[in-house]
Every structure is written in C-alpha cells, then in structure tokens.
Amino acid sequence: MPKIKKTRKVGRIGVRSVPKAERVREAKVERKKKANGRPAGSRQNVETGAKLSGHGSNGNKDPRLGSKKPVALIASEKSAGNRAKPKKYFSPTQELEALENDPRLEKLLNLLDEGKTLSAEDQQFVDKQLARHKQLCDLLDIQDETLQQGSDDEDIDLLEQLERNNLDKFK
Structure with missing residues (x-):
C-alpha cells in the first residue's frame, strides 16, 4: 500500500460565510444615524404657526424666548416676615446665658408678672423659651x-x- 500524505484541507463542512465587503454594505444600508438633539440652525429657524398649531400649542411661540412668569423685584411681606434665623451656640452654657439675657423674653416675663395678657404669638414664644431653658438646666444639672x-x-x-x-x- 502506498503512503498517502495527510492534509488538513477537507471539503466544505459548514455553511459558507458572507464576505466582509457584503456585510459592510448591508450594515450601512440598515443603520440609521443616531439623533443628537436639535438639527443645526434650529435656533435661527423659527417654526411657523402652521407647524405649531399641529402640535397643539397655542400662539406663535419663539423657542428662543424664556419663561413669561413674572419675577418679584421687591421682597414680599410673606417672604420677608419676622422670621429670625436661629443662632448657633458652641455649648449649652452659652445658649443658657443668651437665653437668660434675652431682652424680649425679659420684657414678656415682666408683663406676665404684672398680670397682663400676652398675644398668642408672644405666649407661644415665652413657652418655647421657658421649655428650652428647663432643658438646658436639666442638661447642665442646674436646679x-x-x-x-x-x-x-x-x-x-x-x-x-x-x-x-x-x-x-x-x-
């Protein structure tokens, strides 16, 4: 028997692949360009009224214009109010000292001692400050x-x- 040289080449076993050139052509045809924002020059090209009415918006709106909401140039009474920002203290002793030296609280307590009635807001302030005073005294063990x-x-x-x-x- 004669000796046969072995080779790796065999007939076609699998499915024939599509050549690269054909795959690239097909990919270009199928691929759509990704939309990134508005088209070039859209700021200068104001849409016409016919297009806008189709979208359901009323009037001829210019996309370059901002909000039409009025802005208050003077602080209103509601926003200004008599709201005082709470002061920050480094220790309870400082807060207690500031609370005991509060002129508004002293004035209101003197009015209460005289037997006069306070407004609801003033009474609420006094109650709040006295409660805080008691908390600080308990915290510092002051009787x-x-x-x-x-x-x-x-x-x-x-x-x-x-x-x-x-x-x-x-x-």
Missing part, C-alpha cells in the same frame, strides 16, 4: 433657686426637730 432655698429650709427645720428631740431625751 431652680427657689427649690434650692426650700430644701435648705427643710434641712434646717429637720435639724431643729432633731435637736429638740435629743434635748427632751436628756431632761
């Missing part, structure tokens, strides 16, 4: 002066009673 005096008086009274009882025992 009310009237409570401290009362407890001292009670201690003295208890000592006097104890001394009297001891004196009675020795008689």
Whole structure:
C-alpha cells in the first residue's frame, strides 16, 4: 500500500460565510444615524404657526424666548416676615446665658408678672423659651433657686426637730 500524505484541507463542512465587503454594505444600508438633539440652525429657524398649531400649542411661540412668569423685584411681606434665623451656640452654657439675657423674653416675663395678657404669638414664644431653658438646666444639672432655698429650709427645720428631740431625751 502506498503512503498517502495527510492534509488538513477537507471539503466544505459548514455553511459558507458572507464576505466582509457584503456585510459592510448591508450594515450601512440598515443603520440609521443616531439623533443628537436639535438639527443645526434650529435656533435661527423659527417654526411657523402652521407647524405649531399641529402640535397643539397655542400662539406663535419663539423657542428662543424664556419663561413669561413674572419675577418679584421687591421682597414680599410673606417672604420677608419676622422670621429670625436661629443662632448657633458652641455649648449649652452659652445658649443658657443668651437665653437668660434675652431682652424680649425679659420684657414678656415682666408683663406676665404684672398680670397682663400676652398675644398668642408672644405666649407661644415665652413657652418655647421657658421649655428650652428647663432643658438646658436639666442638661447642665442646674436646679431652680427657689427649690434650692426650700430644701435648705427643710434641712434646717429637720435639724431643729432633731435637736429638740435629743434635748427632751436628756431632761
């Protein structure tokens, strides 16, 4: 038997591929250009009224013009208001000191001591400030002066009673 030289070439086994030139031609035909925004010169080419009426908008609008909403040139009473920005304090002691030295609060508390009635807004302010004062006192472990005096008086009274009882025992 004669020796046969082996080769790698065999007949066509698979499906024949499409040549590259044909694939490129087909891709160009099928591909659409991606739209990026408005076409060139669209700012200068104002649309006509016929086109705009077809879109459902009314009137001849120029896309170059901005909003027609009026802008207030003077601050209105609503926006200006009597709203004071809250002050920022570095420590509770500073806040407590500022709260105790507040002239508006002092004036309102004096009016309350005199028995006068305050407006709802002023009363709300006083309540808010007194609540904050109590929170700060609790935070700093500061007790009310009237409570401290009362407890001292009670201690003295208890000592006097104890001394009297001891004196009675020795008689």
